[in-house]
Amino acid sequence: MPHQDTPIVDVIASGVHDTKNVLFDALMRIGVAAHEVSGNRRDEALDLLKDAGAAVEKATNRLSTLLSAYRLARHENPVVLMPVLVGDLVEYAALRSPPSAQDQSRVHVVRSEVCPDTWLLDRELVADCLVNATLNALRFAVSRIRISAAVENGWLVIKVEDDGPGFSPELTSHPARMQSGVGLFVARRVAALHRQHGRHGRLILENGGAYGGAVFTLMLP
């Protein structure tokens, strides 16, 4: 892709801006929570602190995604393949994408029975991708999200599905041109850098799936 490095710099800058907003949100909640505690409204304070924690997790993840994007844009290969238990990976990603109190009251997140296999993958980078996909699904889902992992024809297939409006047609029909966000840029590159036995991984964005909304699929060899 020509001119790839120029737009990614802009993408990274906008990601930094978003992250600043997320941290601002967390800071506000922590401040208000402190006030509520002094006013003896403990339950409200606890909710605010929980949300602030979720926001900080989100900001942390964005920052590491931004750093990955930076390294990828410099044509470094940060992918390190190690044996990882797929169930642990999905649990890890879930721990790092806790829904806020508000999301929790609206959306039900299901983790389907995951395959018990060990897979050679980059635990941190693949978890980053799943966290991004989950946080994205939390924004758009109406009421349901499903995270699943299975082995199909020698590929590890990890899906994040929701019942929201789905990806825009531009994203699903021209994935190669898609640079709408740092998360998708990183996910696509990370998938492609998973190489095993002459095959490389890929990212598939489509609509439909189990819940009729967006389907984010990582396929790793």
Next chain:
Amino acid sequence: MSHFFSEFSRGDNGNPYKSLRFLVVEDQAAARQTLRMCIQSMGGFSVDMAQSHGEAMSRLRNRMPDVIICDYILGNSRTGQQLLEELRREGELPHDVVFIMVTAERGYEQVISAVELVPDDYIIKPFAPELLRTRLEKVIRKKQVFSRYYLHRNSADWDGALEELDRLAQSPAAAHHRYDVMRQRADTLMRAERHGDAAEAYEAILEEHPFPWAKAGYARVLQRSNRLAEARALVDSVIAQVPRYFEAYDLKAEICTEMGEHGEAVAALQTASALTPHNWSRKRALAVAASRNGDVATVARVMAEVMAQGDLAGEGLEAVVEMTRCAVEVRNHALAAQLLAAIKPEQLDKAGEEIRLSLECLTVLAEGSAGGPRFDRIRARLVKMQLFSVDGAIDVVRAALLHADRQLANMTAAKVLAGPEARRSFKALLAVYCQHGLEEGFRDLQREVASQRLMSRTRH
């Protein structure tokens, strides 16, 4: 197996962490406090802290905790990985102690995916307390699965360990740990000196993925099977794949030394040493390699660095012997004498005859012409001594030639030249003979040994 596994399973009023003793190793005060709070929020009660590599070592030696949470960057150019490697190599880290590395550097994954000595797990900062709890729990469960294997391994019962690994390979409880089983099996086969089987085990792993640690393990098997050229090519490919895999440079140096290519050994150790300036055992290895290569200037420079670091008291007698030998090599007899004088009588009492004789020979050399009477006193013991290491034998040859005892020198040199390490020692022996203007004599000796070897081959 340690008490804490059973206690962990049983729980302590629903809090399995209360009975565990934690050690946090972290050079930054604020981060140390955060980690302590994190452990306490999980229910941990006993949390000890160390702020440096040295402090961690002394605390660990004083009282071994159940769980070590160690930051990768420890300040003063030291890393948590160095601490871990030292502990594992010296056998100071029991298999049932949990070691978790904490790092802000994603680059650490490159290291951990490569090296042979790895922590039980690692966590990338920042992280929530819940993640530490989850990881710790998984590590402990895994240690429970492997507990019988460790028991066999710790008592060097290789057959028992391999049987247990075979059992685990079939067990659904260990299905999650398939790669660990394969890795431990290859490692155990090598320790059991079943080199053919170990080679097959590494080949099977490498068929799945070219893990650098498996390549290095395979290279080690090739080295021990005396397939040195193949071993070296493989270890070169490991270094090209992961330039920060420092143990691979050590292995390369060992292989090159055995091939008699001392210059290459020096180059490998110099590269690794420049990147790990506080690794003193590697520095010592560099001094030794340089001395074998006749590179007096490098020996002197590295020796000065090693000595500036402090005394060698805590390093064991072998290190003292090595460094004294290097001091003799660069003709710094005062330094050699100083090193020899610092040896404690109780250290000598525990040493074997070979080390004691090496020290005697080095003393003779350090004393120069005044060492005659000492040499005469130990001569009978030197003649009787059968099992000399190459370096020990060279000490004897040096001492003998210094006191014009060509008979003992030739007898000792012939033993080495007829042995498996002839190639490694040839250059060094030649240099010693040349120093005394005896090159012709050495060539004669070499021819004699070669023809004897030929005769014994035809006879068989």
